[in-house]
Amino acid sequence: MKKCIGITALIIISIAIIAATAGCASGGTTTSTPPAAATTTANNKSLATTTSAVKTTTTTAGATGGTIADILARAASITSMQFDMVQTNSLVGVQGGNGTVTTHVWVSGHKVKMDTNQSGQEVIQLYDYDAHVMYSYIPAQNAATKTTIDPTTVYDDPNDILQYTPTTAGTDTINGNLCQIIQYVNQGTTIKIWLWEAKGLVLKEEATNPAAGSYTIVNQNYDFSAIPDSTFALPAGVTVNGN
Numbered sequence: 623m624k625k626c627i628g629i630t631a632l633i634i635i636s637i638a639i640i641a642a643t644a645g646c647a648s649g650g651t652t653t654s655t656p657p658a659a660a661t662t663t664a665n666n667k668s669l670a671t672t673t674s675a676v677k678t679t680t681t682t683a684g685a686t687g688g689t690i691a692d693i694l695a696r697a698a699s700i701t702s703m704q705f706d707m708v709q710t711n712s713l714v715g716v717q718g719g720n721g722t723v724t725t726h727v728w729v730s731g732h733k734v735k736m737d738t739n740q741s742g743q744e745v746i747q748l749y750d751y752d753a754h755v756m757y758s759y760i761p762a763q764n765a766a767t768k769t770t771i772d773p774t775t776v777y778d779d780p781n782d783i784l785q786y787t788p789t790t791a792g793t794d795t796i797n798g799n800l801c802q803i804i805q806y807v808n809q810g811t812t813i814k815i816w817l818w819e820a821k822g823l824v825l826k827e828e829a830t831n832p833a834a835g836s837y838t839i840v841n842q843n844y845d846f847s848a849i850p851d852s853t854f855a856l857p858a859g860v861t862v863n864g865n
Contacts, residue, residue: 696822768864
């Protein structure tokens with residue numbers, strides 16, 4: 623069975639990688655922990671330097687109806703998107719992982735890019751789930767660390783949460799977008815998500831674990847325009863370390 627990983631899981635995975643990578647000196651041998659532990663990514667520099675004219679998509683609240691599976695299935699028609707993810711963390715044992723960070727995320731097919739500024743260090747992460755590789759790139763060092771992604775891992779199955787027997791807890795609107803509020807428990811973590819009825823995407827998520835702490839994620843400023851393949855490529859001349 624293939625293992626699926628969604629945007630939220632990627633963000634949690636990213637903090638540890640950023641914490642490990644940001645301290646590496648350029649030109650030296652670097653190592654990176656494969657995506658398996660908690661982390662986040664963010665981009666608090668001006669979005670004008672990373673994307674042009676990000677559009678805020680707003681849908682007037684209105685009942686679209688359907689089961690949780692019906693709503694999740696609506697995301698399957700989305701081939702590309704970019705958005706801002708604002709995450710507030712109170713995580714246990716994650717260096718630099720607490721506080722609020724804003725990640726700019728690009729997704730096209732099975733490729734994902736995340737741009738973050740963590741503790742004053744910009745880190746860009748590039749995931750290619752077809753090639754089974756991830757690059758953690760530090761522009762200031764002109765260096766990147768390459769990590770192999772488990773070949774049994776695929777990017778994002780929207781129906782993955784159904785295995786946790788989620789329940790609905792009413793409706794809410796975020797920026798005029800009607801959401802179903804969904805709750806479930808995954809390995810001791812209580813998760814509450816605001817699922818955008820029109821698009822099948824998560825607009826907000828709250829998670830709490832007695833041992834690991836908590837986080838809140840808000841996804842906003844969605845743009846569903848096509849994204850050039852060059853967005854997901856390392857610049858020419860970057861030193862690549864790792865496997």
